[in-house]
Amino acid sequence: MQSANNLRTFRGSFHPSVNNIALLSKTINSLPLNSLSHHDLILRCQRGARPDKAAFSELLRRYQPHLEKVFYHLAPDWPDRADLVQEVWIRVYRNIKRLQEPAKFKGWLTRIATNLFYDELRKRKRVKSPLSLDAPIQADDGEINWELPSDNPEPSQELMTEEFYSQLQAAIADLPETFRTTIVLREIEDMSYEEIAEITGVSLGTVKSRIARARQRLQSQLKNYMSL
Numbered sequence: 001m002q003s004a005n006n007l008r009t010f011r012g013s014f015h016p017s018v019n020n021i022a023l024l025s026k027t028i029n030s031l032p033l034n035s036l037s038h039h040d041l042i043l044r045c046q047r048g049a050r051p052d053k054a055a056f057s058e059l060l061r062r063y064q065p066h067l068e069k070v071f072y073h074l075a076p077d078w079p080d081r082a083d084l085v086q087e088v089w090i091r092v093y094r095n096i097k098r099l100q101e102p103a104k105f106k107g108w109l110t111r112i113a114t115n116l117f118y119d120e121l122r123k124r125k126r127v128k129s130p131l132s133l134d135a136p137i138q139a140d141d142g143e144i145n146w147e148l149p150s151d152n153p154e155p156s157q158e159l160m161t162e163e164f165y166s167q168l169q170a171a172i173a174d175l176p177e178t179f180r181t182t183i184v185l186r187e188i189e190d191m192s193y194e195e196i197a198e199i200t201g202v203s204l205g206t207v208k209s210r211i212a213r214a215r216q217r218l219q220s221q222l223k224n225y226m227s228l
Contacts, residue, residue, distance in 0.1 A: 033058040042102035051096055060089060066106065067113055073184055074117045084120065088113050104198065110189070111199040114181060121177070171221040179214035186211055 033055060036044065041062075044055040067088055071081045078084070091112050099108055172180060181200060185191045191199070197207045 038105065039102045042105050046097050051093055056093060063109060070110060070113045084116060088116060107195050107198050118177060167222055171218050175214055175217060179210050182207060182210045183214050
């Protein structure tokens with residue numbers, strides 16, 4: 001903790017010079033990996049010809065749950081999700097030095113994961129929806145509420161819930177891949193429009209249009225089940 005405080009104090013009075021840069025590097029190197037900020041941890045991974053193994057292991061520990069969540073929602077019934085997660089980390093290990101803005105690491109990581117998923121999806125020529133919808137989904141902007149409220153559902157309500165999710169899966173399966181991607185990133189990963197634009201490589205207006213059109217399609221097909 002004292003080292004972390006010293007680092008913050010040092011940065012507050014930092015003036016670029018060869019000596020100060022060397023001192024900052026030495027200070028960061030002396031900190032326990034689990035006390036480093038995400039930014040400093042990524043910088044540590046970017047030094048040298050290959051990422052520092054200990055630093056990369058810490059990076060994996062912090063972001064592994066995020067990757068597992070992404071693939072869980074994109075491909076819940078794929079038995080090799082763990083292999084896909086591993087492949088993402090291999091690509092990160094090989095390419096992390098190319099990341100120009102460490103602050104955007106999470107978006108960069110998600111982009112690698114979603115690109116890998118859709119590469120695999122095209123190879124497998126899946127027909128069923130790749131999305132996991134075994135939990136209620138709600139839009140935080142109030143545009144859609146996909147939750148069927150019931151504290152103690154009757155058997156008929158349980159059947160209705162099962163039917164709802166069956167219809168929801170079918171409706172999302174009908175969406176174009178680009179629409180499905182934005183729905184996953186927005187409604188499940190809770191990402192901002194700006195983050196989705198960065199990940200998918202399209203304009204902010206295109207992201208908003210895709211999400212709006214996807215929601216319109218879902219609302220039309222699920223109007224008998226949804227509370228808007």
